[in-house]
Amino acid sequence: MSRHRDPFGPELALGTRTGLPDALRVLVESYPREGWQGHENFGELVRFWMDRHLMFRKITQALHDDALAVQAGDLDPRSHGNRLVRYGGMLVNELHNHHQIEDHHYFPQLIGLVPEIDRAFDLLETDHEAIDPMLHTLAGEMNAVLREGGSVGQLDEALLRFETLLDRHLTDEEEVVVPVILKSGFVG
Incomplete structure (x- = not known):
């Protein structure tokens, strides 16, 4: 759970914001995305974590492509149905587990390494709280399709x-976590 239920207000809620506020972009300005992989602190932890994010993006795209097909x-x-069970279940379960590990293991260790952006972790935890019911809704749509009563269009x-x-x-x-790791040298 986040330390502060809504640390920034509705303008920075996941459904309305278009990016991080300037106050939390301090590190990403110093450590731009295009230089991440070449940085000496871009190690196995960051690579694994970024690969997980890529996997979530690929699964959602595959589910969308399947619905269109x-x-x-x-x-x-x-x-x-077979693909929906496999990939839909993977998306819901793995994303939920990923957020639990971040909230309870990694974020607490990263807080304080770069104190000027510690508030960003509240924002990310608030996102996790917002995503959880979305995952339940998505699972419900997938289950409705699997029961042959749901609309594939509605699922899409x-x-x-x-x-x-x-x-x-x-x-x-x-844009929060990678620059913190690059600056601090955190290895988990």
């Missing part, structure tokens, strides 16, 4: 809304 008649419902709309918010969160999280 079903609607176009290019993917049969049985194959779609939910996926697109979720994908947009998830990408905003992942991008902002990367």
